[in-house]
Amino acid sequence: MKVQLRDPNTIMKLSRLGSFHQSKLSFLRSFLNEFKDWEYKRDLFNLDRFGYGEAVYSFKKDKRTYSLVCFANKIKDDERSDRVIATKWDAAFTLHDGVPTQKDIDRLKNEVPRQEVGRLSFKELTLSRANKSVRVFNHVVERLSEGKQPDLELLSNVGYLYRTTAVYGSGKFGLADRFRIKNREEINGPFRLEMMLVYLVRQFTFDQVNHVAHHKNPSKSVVLDRKICKNLGIGNSTGLGMAPFIVNHPTLLNNWVMSREIALKKIREIKIVKKKDSVLFIDCLKKSLTNITSWNTDSEYQQIKIKNLLKDIKKFIHFIDNNFDFEDEYPFNQIYLWLEEKACEECIEYVVSIMMEPYNEITNPLVSQMSSEEDKYFTIPTNRTIKDLINIIEKKYSNILKINFEKKQNTQNFWFISKNKEEPRLADRFKEGGSELEQPLAIARDVKKLHKKLLDMKNNSTVAEFLSKNSELRHIVRRVFIVEKFPYSEIQDNTIGKNLMPIDMLRLKLSFFGALKFDPRSDKWLRICMFQGAPLPDELKNYDEQWVYRSSN
Amino acid sequence: MKSLSEIETTAKRASKAAGFSWGEAEEIGKCIRQLEMFGLPGIKHLNSYFNDKKKNTYENLSSINQSNSSSLNPYCPIILGISFLDQLKIVENFKKIYISNIAYPIIFISFLSRSSEIIGKKINVKFDEKEIFLNLNVNIYSNFLNLEFPKNSKNIEINFIENKDNFNEDEWKSLYKLSENTFVEETDSLKKGAAGAGLTDND
Numbered sequence: 001m002k003v004q005l006r007d008p009n010t011i012m013k014l015s016r017l018g019s020f021h022q023s024k025l026s027f028l029r030s031f032l033n034e035f036k037d038w039e040y041k042r043d044l045f046n047l048d049r050f051g052y053g054e055a056v057y058s059f060k061k062d063k064r065t066y067s068l069v070c071f072a073n074k075i076k077d078d079e080r081s082d083r084v085i086a087t088k089w090d091a092a093f094t095l096h097d098g099v100p101t102q103k104d105i106d107r108l109k110n111e112v113p114r115q116e117v118g119r120l121s122f123k124e125l126t127l128s129r130a131n132k133s134v135r136v137f138n139h140v141v142e143r144l145s146e147g148k149q150p151d152l153e154l155l156s157n158v159g160y161l162y163r164t165t166a167v168y169g170s171g172k173f174g175l176a177d178r179f180r181i182k183n184r185e186e187i188n189g190p191f192r193l194e195m196m197l198v199y200l201v202r203q204f205t206f207d208q209v210n211h212v213a214h215h216k217n218p219s220k221s222v223v224l225d226r227k228i229c230k231n232l233g234i235g236n237s238t239g240l241g242m243a244p245f246i247v248n249h250p251t252l253l254n255n256w257v258m259s260r261e262i263a264l265k266k267i268r269e270i271k272i273v274k275k276k277d278s279v280l281f282i283d284c285l286k287k288s289l290t291n292i293t294s295w296n297t298d299s300e301y302q303q304i305k306i307k308n309l310l311k312d313i314k315k316f317i318h319f320i321d322n323n324f325d326f327e328d329e330y331p332f333n334q335i336y337l338w339l340e341e342k343a344c345e346e347c348i349e350y351v352v353s354i355m356m357e358p359y360n361e362i363t364n365p366l367v368s369q370m371s372s373e374e375d376k377y378f379t380i381p382t383n384r385t386i387k388d389l390i391n392i393i394e395k396k397y398s399n400i401l402k403i404n405f406e407k408k409q410n411t412q413n414f415w416f417i418s419k420n421k422e423e424p425r426l427a428d429r430f431k432e433g434g435s436e437l438e439q440p441l442a443i444a445r446d447v448k449k450l451h452k453k454l455l456d457m458k459n460n461s462t463v464a465e466f467l468s469k470n471s472e473l474r475h476i477v478r479r480v481f482i483v484e485k486f487p488y489s490e491i492q493d494n495t496i497g498k499n500l501m502p503i504d505m506l507r508l509k510l511s512f513f514g515a516l517k518f519d520p521r522s523d524k525w526l527r528i529c530m531f532q533g534a535p536l537p538d539e540l541k542n543y544d545e546q547w548v549y550r551s552s553n
Numbered sequence: 554m555k556s557l558s559e560i561e562t563t564a565k566r567a568s569k570a571a572g573f574s575w576g577e578a579e580e581i582g583k584c585i586r587q588l589e590m591f592g593l594p595g596i597k598h599l600n601s602y603f604n605d606k607k608k609n610t611y612e613n614l615s616s617i618n619q620s621n622s623s624s625l626n627p628y629c630p631i632i633l634g635i636s637f638l639d640q641l642k643i644v645e646n647f648k649k650i651y652i653s654n655i656a657y658p659i660i661f662i663s664f665l666s667r668s669s670e671i672i673g674k675k676i677n678v679k680f681d682e683k684e685i686f687l688n689l690n691v692n693i694y695s696n697f698l699n700l701e702f703p704k705n706s707k708n709i710e711i712n713f714i715e716n717k718d719n720f721n722e723d724e725w726k727s728l729y730k731l732s733e734n735t736f737v738e739e740t741d742s743l744k745k746g747a748a749g750a751g752l753t754d755n756d
Contacts, residue, residue, distance in 0.1 A: 121554065171558025179557070378583060379671055382639040417566075440575040464639040467576075468615040471635075474576020 001330055003268040005261045005487075009399050012257070012492040018504025019305070019345040022548065023353035024363040025259055025370065026514030028530055029548070031195035032540065033364075034186055035059055040537040042207070043099075047072060049215035051208045054105060057200045057537075064186070066125070066193070067096045068200040069105060071113050072208060080131050082165045082237040089115070089129035091162065091204070095197045097123050097176065115166070116421070120174040126197045127175060130162040130205075133235065137161050137209060140224065144213035147220045149228060156231075157296055159517060159529040161205040163235025167194045188368050190252065191513065202234045202531050226536065231551055233532030236515070239525040243505040244415060244424045247441050247491065250479060251372040254486035256512050259366040260352070261488065266362045267355050268333040277358035278326035284357045284549040286317060288350075291516065291549065299520040301501070305346050312347035357546055377485070380478050382464035386457045389466075389477065392484045393451045399492055400444045401451060412498035415441040426502060426524065442496045446476040516548070561586040564599060571603045573631065580635055584663035591666075591693045593659060594702060601704065602630070602657045611656055616640070619647045627656035627705055634664025641668050650711040658706040665711065666690045675714040680706040 010016060022029070038059040047053035055070040072091045079088045092113040096104065104123065111118035115129050136150075136158045143150045169191070171177040187193060210223045246253050292310050297303060319338065328334065332355055339348045356363050394401065405411055414435040418425050429435045440446070450473045457466055467474055483490045494500065503520050510518065515528035533551025535543035544550060565582030569575055581599070588595030611629035614621055615636050621628075633655065637644060644650060655661060658680050669676045670690035678685045681703065686694040718725070739747070 122556070171556030174554060174556055174559070177557045375583070378579075379667075380639070383642045467639055468636065471577055472574045474574055475579060476576070478576060478579070 001269060001271070001333070003265045003333060005258075005265055008396075008487045008490070009492050011261070012488060012490060014491060014493040014495075014501065014504040016345050016349070017491065017508040018501065019349045020260075020508055020511035021350050021353045022511055022514040022516060023260065023263075024356045024360070024545075025256075025263065025366060026512055027189060027191045027370075028195045028199070028514035028534070030189050030367045031192050031199065032534065032543070033367075033545075034189070034192065035196065036540040036543065037061070038186075038540075040540065042203075043067065044105075045207065045211070047208065047211055049212070050074070051212040054109065055204055055207070056100065056105075057203060058099070059196065059200075061186070064184075065099050066196060067098065067100055068197060068204070069094050069096050069100055069108050069112065070201070070204050071109060073113055077134070080134070082131060082163065083239075086165065087114075087117075089113070089165070090132045091201075091208075092129040093127070093197060093201055093204075094120065094124045095126040095193055095200075097125050097181070116173060118173065122174075122176045122180060124175050125181065125193045126167060126169040127173060128164050128167040128194075128197055128201065130164040130201060130234070132162055133158050133160060140209050141213045141216060144210065144224060145216040145221045147217075147222050149222070149225050152228070155228065156294060158235070159532050160202075160233050160235040161209055162201065163237055163527065164198060164201065165237050166241070167197060167236075169194050182371075188371065190256070190371050195513070198234050198236075198530055199534070200537070202232070202534075203537055205234070206232075206536075229536060230547075231533055233516070233529040233534070236510075236528050236530060237521075237525065238506050238510065238528065239423075240426055240502055240506075241423045242509050243426075243502050244439065244441055246505055246509055247443060247495065249372070249374065250482050250489035251374050251377055251486050254489035255370050255372050257488035258486075259370050263356050263359070263362050263366055264336070264352050267359060268330065268336055270332060271329050273326055273331050274358075275326075278331070280358045280546070281354060282320060284354050284546055285313075285320070285351070288354065288549045289313065290551070295517050297517075297519040299526075301523075302518060302520050305344075308344045309346040309350060312343040313350065316343060316347065316351065354549070357549075360545075377482050378478070380463065380467070380474070381481055382462060382467065384463050384481075385459065386454055386461045386463070386466060387459040389463060389480060390451065390454050390459075392480050393447060393454070396480070396483045396487070396490070397444075397447050397451075397492070400447050400494075403444055403448065403494055403497075405445050405448055409498040410494055411442075411445060411496055413496045413500060415439040415496070426500075429496075440475045443476070443479065443490065444494045445496060446473065447480070449473065450476050450480070514548075557586050557590055560589050560596060564596065567599070567603065568631075571606065577631065577635055580638070580664075581631055584634065584660070584667065587666060587690065588659065588663045593663075593693065595659070595663065598657050598659050598702065598704075602660060605656070605704075614652075617644050617650070619649070620651045622651075622653040624654070627654045628652065630655060630657045630661035630664075634661045637661075637664055638668055638671070641672060645672055645674075645713055648713055652709045652711070653707060655706050655709060657704060658709060659702040661709075662687070662693070666693055672713070674716060677712040677714055678709060679712075680709040 038061040041058050043058050044054060044056035047055065052072050052074050056067050058065050058067040070091060070093050075088045075090060092115060094108055094112045111120060120127060136154060139154060140150045169175060181187060206224055206229045213221045292306060292313065295306050339351055403410055412429060413426050414429045416425055416427065416434050416437055416439055427434065453470060463477060467477065502524050503526050506526060507518055510528055515530050516532055517529045518526055520526040533547045535547060561582040564585035565578045568578035568581040573581065585595035585599055610626045612623045612626050613632040614628050617636055617640050662678060662685060665676055665678060666687045667690055669687040675689065676687040678687065683697045688694060
């Protein structure tokens with residue numbers, strides 16, 4: 001039986017993309033899988049009794065070493081902010097390519113804590129900063145120094161000691177360009193070095209909290225229990241900065257979603273499912289309920305989604321337990337069809353992720369296909385005809401063409417780059433100034449504009465002729481030829497409409513990172529948790545691959 | 554040191570701010586990145602061109618012929634470059650193209666370098682007394698790398714180099730003969746047993 005790939009017109013809608021969950025394809029999980037046999041080491045830990053100073057952690061294999069260089073600084077409570085406007089943080093980090101010399105550390109000490117206004121070199125690969133969850137950090141220090149373990153309920157509610165507020169890579173602020181390192185086998189997957197940074201930062205937070213507690217009361221203090229450590233991750237606050245990325249990297253977006261879609265298709269095409277595989281699927285499904293019930297948020301929008309997810313997952317488990325036989329042919333296809341009919345989008349995508357758990361042989365080869373050589377697809381095939389272009393648009397953007405952009409509500413917002421922080425922002429076109437400097441992220445509107453103009457041209461004219469008179473549509477012509485080859489490269493929705501939920505765009509990207517516990521703080525930013533439940537670095541050589549579903553939080 | 558990613562992004566944004574469309578700005582960003590990667594003064598000349606553009610007028614050449622001349626104002630190297638890319642399939646047939654009076658030729662050359670990659674042919678460019686060899690956008694070879702690139706060029710001649718060997722047949726044969734000294738002369742026994750297959754396909 002051949003199953004078709006899912007229709008981009010359904011999958012690439014923002015409400016669906018905003019319902020994606022982590023899976024075996026997620027970058028933090030594929031990072032752990034790739035680096036599990038690397039040698040982990042804490043090379044330097046030079047903190048004072050209050051936890052301020054420098055530390056270095058590394059992963060090493062053969063002649064290659066990656067080193068996380070950490071700088072923990074004292075800041076005042078009123079200087080601590082997760083917003084991008086902040087200028088000081090509790091800790092700042094960079095991932096250095098190789099073993100840093102003392103000269104490197106001295107150089108980095110002057111630059112890394114300054115983040116966006118500092119300058120890095122081609123020897124640095126990623127850059128980040130993080131703030132303490134002061135309430136949790138102080139509580140843990142207090143309890144450990146008294147010889148006790150912390151209150152698990154408090155830890156469970158928050159899920160981390162620190163949260164990062166940005167992770168930069170790929171040439172930002174002088175960091176190494178991707179082309180310098182792209183041929184390294186171990187980073188043949190998107191954001192792998194960003195994941196390494198966050199993972200090592202997590203270990204630093206445990207070491208720091210133990211260190212401070214010990215110096216507070218050397219005779220009585222204990223270290224944080226390893227099981228508790230494992231159930232803590234690293235938080236992250238993410239704002240709009242992430243949203244344009246998925247629009248600006250269409251072939252990359254395609255490769256992420258395409259990998260997920262191919263995995264699902266292959267799983268649905270399995271005729272007979274082995275007992276051990278169905279057992280693993282059901283085990284992950286049932287244990288994952290803890291992930292849903294411990295998913296805390298004040299966001300009404302997300303609370304409704306979680307409530308519906310929990311309701312539908314319970315309904316699905318009841319169906320599996322009582323009305324379903326895994327010995328039937330094509331069981332995962334039956335499951336998928338049941339979900340499409342009976343479950344909400346959040347639940348469909350949740351179960352799709354869990355379906356991948358038994359199938360390393362399907363997911364592992366896909367992981368290496370999730371990067372993209374974007375430059376290969378940059379050149380516009382200008383010898384093609386207007387007729388070709390019209391055909392592609394009508395085939396690939398059929399839903400977009402139905403949107404009426406004459407209506408004010410469909411062009412309500414515009415994307416711009418703020419002068420202060422050089423970060424993307426979203427504003428109301430009819431209330432705020434600056435729309436004349438709009439970023440080219442209104443793809444749906446511009447596709448429709450292009451289509452209208454093309455209809456006035458002769459069918460056999462070339463794209464070159466069209467562009468010579470319509471240069472303002474050049475960026476969108478390029479995209480149309482990309483979507484011709486990459487069906488999942490385009491969000492099939494209006495990114496400037498009144499009803500836009502930007503957090504759907506953030507959620508899509510973060511789900512591929514492997515984030516859990518999406519906690520929208522508004523429609524424009526959210527908090528998440530990464531690596532919660534993940535093995536500690538010294539456990540990597542032999543760890544439970546399904547740790548995500550077996551965490552006790 | 555600025556990363557190439559920063560160079561591309563800044564060149565793109567500056568180009569949009571200088572009045573080009575987003576799609577054109579994307580092309581400029583790529584070209585300036587490439588020049589800087591080759592060690593050529595992309596940022597310097599783009600910046601200088603945008604400053605001059607505020608005071609001076611430049612001609613837009615949107616349809617390229619075999620011979621192109623602007624008697625009044627110099628050609629804009631960006632519009633010329635983009636037109637060249639877009640009409641590549643046609644202009645390639647000219648074999649030689651002449652362009653007179655062009656501003657900031659190094660910016661235009663970055664578009665020619667990309668053109669070389671797209672059509673899979675090397676391109677030779679002569680302007681004024683100088684010569685540049687564009688090798689499939691892998692590198693740019695020139696006889697005046699350490700000299701200042703001009704802000705204006707009176708005449709440019711562009712030659713598409715057909716794909717052919719850079720050596721003659723005798724040179725090839727001589728080298729090939731030497732390479733044969735790594736081969737083993739086959740005895741009858743080796744002929745029968747060393748290939749791993751039968752001597753005929755009819756067995």
